[in-house]
Amino acid sequence: MKNNxxxxxxxxxxxxxxxxxxxxHYHSIHGSIQExxxxxxxxxLKTFIKKNKKKEINILEIGFGTGLNALLTNQETKQLKQIVNYHTLEPLPIECSLIKNLNFKKINSKVFxxxxxxEWNCNHSINNFFTFFKEKITFEDFNSKIKYDIIYYDAFGPNSQKEMWTLDVFEKLYSLLNSSGILVTYCAKGQVRRDLKSVGFEMERLPGPIGKREMLRASKI
Ligand SMILES: C[S@@+](CC[C@H](N)C(=O)[O-])C[C@H]1O[C@@H](n2cnc3c(N)ncnc32)[C@H](O)[C@@H]1O
Structure with missing residues (x-):
């Protein structure tokens, strides 16, 4: 996955x-960090923490990619003194020669x-607040014994990866969440919102990041 x-x-x-x-693009061209x-x-993360007092939070990310969400989450957990177990899925890791030129290093070059x-496919403790597990697998092949409090749904969009935005996928996402768990995604497509609702989620349309009108948050009630 380099030449491409x-x-x-x-x-x-x-x-x-x-x-x-x-x-x-892996992120919004209007600003990846701000998005x-x-x-x-x-x-x-912050909305979940405000509403739920949990000693440990389990996060599942679909699409590790550049590691930006993991890096920012690690930074936030230290500030909030919140223990987070971060599990991220990625079938197509980006080559190190590309990763090392990304300017996300400025956030925390050591953790980045x-x-x-x-190593992939095993659990690592990054510090007292953050455990990290990256699994080289597609979401379709992924199974879990544990449930999650927050899902970062960061697959490519429905236009280019429509197999990631089906009712079957949404049912699986629903089943992977604890009750009162939430899923967030940058995608705000009407059909996605209606389909997430139809598998049981309560849906919120929220103002989007700069350059996008809306985003979605789905809650398992
Ligand atoms: C929009 S990018 C998001 C990347 C990442 N969160 C970041 O901050 O860089 C989508 C990511 O999903 C990954 N992906 C593609 N197909 C997938 C699948 N079937 N299951 C899980 N992840 C997938 C891609 O390789 C890519 O890294």
Whole structure:
């Protein structure tokens, strides 16, 4: 997964990756860091913590990619003194030669290198607040004995990866959440919202990050 990929700068100066074969970016071109903070950290992690007092929170991310969401989550958990067990799925890891040129290093270069260099498919303790497990697998093949409190749903969009936005996938996502768990995604398509609702989620349309009108939060009640 190298020749197909190239680094570009998004509008907030932070990098993202463009994947040529499917004409998709890994983040919003309006700003990758601002998008990740808005959708996953603010509307996901911080909202969940405000509503639920849990000693430990289990997060599942679909699509590890550049590791930006993991990096920002690690940073936030230290500030909030919240224990998080972070489990992320990725079938197509990005080559290190590309990763090392991303300017996300400025967030925390030590942790950024660590999460990329750690062995796949086993659990690692990054610090007292953050355990990290990256699994080289597709979501379709993934099974779990544990349930999650928050899902960061960060697959490529329905136009290029429609198999990730089906009712079967949404039912599986629902079943992977604890009751009172939430799923957040940058995608705000009407059909996605209606389909998530039809498998049992309570849906909220929230203001989107810069450059996008809306995003979605789905709650398991
Ligand atoms: C929009 S990018 C998001 C990347 C990431 N969260 C980040 O911050 O860089 C989508 C990611 O989903 C991964 N992906 C593609 N198909 C997948 C599948 N079937 N299951 C899980 N992840 C998948 C891609 O390889 C890519 O890394």
């Amino acid at each position: 990929l190239r680094i570009i700068s998004s509008n907030d100066g932070s990098h993202t990756i463009y994947r040529e074969d499917i004409d998709e 990740s903070i808005h959708v996953f950290i603010e509307a996901g 290198s660590l999460i990329h260099n750690l």
